Amino acid sequence: MSPSPSPSAARGSRLALLVVVLCWLAVLFDGLDMFVYGSVLPHMLESKALGITPAQAGDLGSYATFGMLVGALTAGTVADRIGRKKLMVACATLFSLASGICALSGSVAVFGLGRTLAGVGLGGLLPTAISMVSDYARGGRAALTIGALMTAHHAGGILSAYVAKWLVEPHGWRSAFWVCVLPLLFVPVLAKALPESLSFLVAKGRTDEARSLAARYGTELPTATAPKAPADRWDALLGLFRGGEWLQTLLHWLASFGGLLLVYGVATWLPTLMRGEGYNLGSALTFVVLFNLGGIVGMLVAGRASDLPHARLRSRGGTPTGAPRISAIWFALTAAGVFLLSVRMPLGVTFLVVFLTGVFLNSAQTMIYATVSIRSSPGNRATAVGWTSGMGRFGAVFGPWLGGQLLAAGHGDWGFTAFALAGLSSMVLIGVAALRSGRRPEPSDAPQELIAAG
Template sequence: MSSSTALPARGSRLAALVVGLCWLAVLFDGLDMFIYGSVLPHMLEQKALGLTPGRAGDLGSYATFGMLVGALTAGTVADRIGRKRLMVGCVTLFSLASGLCAVSGGVAVFGLGRTLAGVGLGGLLPTAISMVTDYARGGRGALTIGALMTAHHAGGILSAYVAKWLVEPVGWRSAFWICVVPLLFVPVLAKAMPESLSFLVAKGRDEEARALAARYDVELPAAPAGKNPADRWSALVGLFRGGEWVQTLLYWLASFGGLLLVYGVATWLPTLMRGEGYNLGSALTFVVLFNLGGIVGMLVAGRASDLFGAPRISAIWFALTAAGVFLLSVHMPLALTYTVVFLTGVFLNSAQTMIYATVSIRTTPDSRATAVGWTSGMGRFGAVFGPWLGGQLLAADRGDWGFTAFALAGVSSMVFIGIAALRSTKQSSRGGSTPQELLTAG
């Protein structure tokens, strides 16, 4: 076989290796993110670390606050040290932080562990997305990212089984020790993962970048324009010029409600379902079904948005999510409840993603990265607020209002993204966008 024939085949295998390594890293990310919610019913029942519902909500918010910090700083750090090193550092950080949780003797140390874990979790996902985008085969970038996102929900499924198999016989600390296991993956990641092509090009390491591009049979990315901080600040200010400030705030509010819903439900679903009278085994099965729905939703939502438009799908998905979450407050036959949990996972976990797609479609190319980044960043405050809100309701003995509160968050996001889409369509009809853009946006 000639070398010209062998290279693409070898490049395909190596590109698959990059995606596979990132998938495993995000799997561990999902495991660490969801493990707290999976073991929380047991910790509250055993009063582990003197935990109360109010404190439990605070601890859930610590991790999401750490994710906010990690997500906002990941780009700057990656630009300095490289995507590969940042991924290795993030996996190391959240694994060691889980070990800190496992040995903690009080709420303060446990909270520190969850905060540090959140920093690692928040920094890993955007970096992994950047990596797989660099090495995705031509025309398969969106599909590759969708496949990568399934790993996060696979980690959620794994967290439920870890809790189900270990927590009752061994104790809650064993679940966090399992979350230290990804440390064994760190040397593999450090040795086998190539550096990001975009990073190499940006740093002027052209020869190394060309060699990697040839080895992986991928297109070498263009050199970045090299925006300075003033350029980035100008792009942010541009989101508020004229009447754009209304549109920007609507996107931010929709993102806030969406991530409040996502992380509130992710943290409190097993505990709230136990409060509805289901046993621990059933409550953890709900976590599995919820995340299976998330995997299906990630694969379905993108295709539906291509056909009907991301804004429309996001609004409909949030409406269906709100209905599903509200129904969970009603004690139904077990089989029906399983179905509702699965369908809620389908819609909830992809509705937020469609907000980002909407923002990306509705903004100009020069401000797109800024618009999506800040929409995600503002939404992270909702991710901090959601777990805290659930804890406060349970602490006030109003756990029966938990699903209702989260459902209202879904309704609010539906309203905000719907109004934003309508305003954008009206502006576009006056000459703001081409007909093709309107067809794409739906």
Template sequence: MSPLAPSARGGRLALLVVGLCWLAVLFDGLDMFIYGSVLPHLLETQTFGLTPDQAGDLGSYATFGMLVGALTAGTVADRIGRKKLMVSCVILFSLASGVCAIADSVAVFGLGRTLAGVGLGGLLPTAISMVSDYAPRGRAAIVIGLLMTAHHAGGILSAYVAKWLIEPAGWRAAFWVCVLPLLFAPVLARFLPESLSFLVAKGRTAEARALATRYDVELPAAKSEKAGAADRWANLVGLFRGGEWVQTLLYWSASFGGLLLVYGVATWLPTLMRAEGYALGSALTFVVVFNLGGIAGMLLAGRAADRFGAPRISAIWFALTAAGVFMLSVHMPLGVTMTVVFLTGVFLNSAQTMIYATVSIRSHPENRATAVGWTSGMGRFGAVFGPWLGGQLLAANNGDWGFTAFALAGLSSMVFIGIAALRGGRQTPADRAPQELVGTH
């Protein structure tokens, strides 16, 4: 048998890396969404004496952990490598789910969700970096978009785990399922290659060059660590020079509202639909339909942005999301509600992505990565606030206002990203960044 050509080898390696990272992100999504899927049962059975406001706090613990994980992932990965960090994140959120499964109090359960959040927050940006390194030339955007579908597939899986296990085995069984990715960690450690960017940064250029040549992937350029640190600081300061600070704050505000909406709805959708009078089985089916919409939205958003422009699509998507979320506060026939949930998933889960695309397009090339990174980081504070807000509204017997509050967050993001887009000057095609699908979670 003749040896594989370099391009064929590259395709095989890309398939291996994307496949392993896709499974890791699938487990990430399962662990993230499982809390929202079991929450109606926890509240109805008053497990741990759980109240709605405490439930909102618990939802925020995971997203706060994700904030910590996302902010520290880059530094840790630069020290130990992206492969080791991915394996560590899978182990961490799997063991943390075990803590939740054996928890005998709200405090212990909250500790488990916080630790899980750290692992979840560190995994996704690292996985995106890995698949970017090994994507075939010119296919990075498609590969990242494919990777992001795994998170929503995990959300679908979480709903079925809850539907199949809660009645016969109890809510703890659902969290024991989230421990099973521990069995995947050795597979990841054995077969996932190290990041080319990490090898180059650590001076292991011969090893990186051999991999890049053998598998026909592009070798990242080496960067000076001292210059890199100075550049990062200068680029951050550059976001606030002159009139740029207004634009920066508009992007950050839009991202805050967007992730408040994403994580608020992800946490409270089954509970709020249950409060609207739907049976628990139907409420969990909404999670499946919502995430199916998310997968479709991730695949469609880039095409729409390429044709009509990311700023315009971002504003329109948020307006449609707000309309859909608000409509969910009205009890409609089941078929109509399912359609609205699906379309809301399509627009909600990709509206935030369009913020990142807008920032990428409108930013100067030299500080583009910094602008997108900080916009994502500031948005994560909204991810912490969203679950807490839903809990507070339910605790005050204002559950009907839950969807309205999240819809207002969508409208605010529409306004902020719309103003920012109108204020931003046009750039030449040479300055435009490729509109890659960036992780929203």
């Protein structure tokens, strides 16, 4: 008979569950706000809402992803100053109010301002939520916990499709953005019920507060670590370019650029491009649901796939090849799936292709981060992955813009082909990076956490 868990372990589990549930709901609203624009875009273009053109639609999609770039790059610094809890509350408030600006907008410029501000909130919330659940994850479950958290982002995408399907036709596109204001009702709950990060409390010297919180829920205090000096951070960045590492670094950055171009390009333009292929609006929005269901499955699979470097999948020279091999294969499968969407197929087959594309697309990008992690030294890993993600976000800005330019030029049928080529380029780049890697880390040098794609 197995022993029952101790009271302190049970309290620690309840705290971890509380944090995961609250962060999951926050990320759900984050996903809803992120994907709602793509879901309502076909209706906005057909009704010529705000006088919007396809080129302007692409620009507007890029405004949100540019805001996400700003939010993601500043989230760490702001969180270190005010705390992760306060930053999450601020980000949820910002993207909810920004959706109100979109709903009230009378011009493309005001709408664009709303999407940019929403992007800042969206970009700041996701990495902060990941840090929070990592802080409270039970031993050995960080990857699984983060994978579960990331399902909320895609659940928000599914919700956005149903919001568009049920509200936009009878009530207009503004109604969808009013729904995205409703998370303001969740903000007081988040502010009251979410505990502050124990790591932040310890780092700020608020040890009594951290000890009291840890004792209340029977969890352990994290070890205090000294923050890096600016000189150390710059030295870590320069280390990515020393010797022969500069080419490896650029290959990883370019692969991440193509991967996120693909992720956000498809997320923004999938319903509109499928409408252009002759599907009705209901079917086009069903594709959004299936794509995000695939993303949920892919994120859960990526939680397990992040352990592939530990499986000792090796080349002849002894270098672990699991993560880059999976990334290259999955980008190839993603490219094939995206290209097939430009071909008229039976509806059931198209549904299956969209679902599988969602599975592979989101996890392929995750494996780029896993590749960078396993081929970096422990002291330089955070810098290597952070900059790979940051450079990739320029692709997230470029993808929606590219789709709009192709549609404006009357080449909407080339949209899927362009996105497929981005997938193929990432496949080649990550493959070449793997072949050129001369680093042979021991298994203990491998990452223990899944890094989310986005």
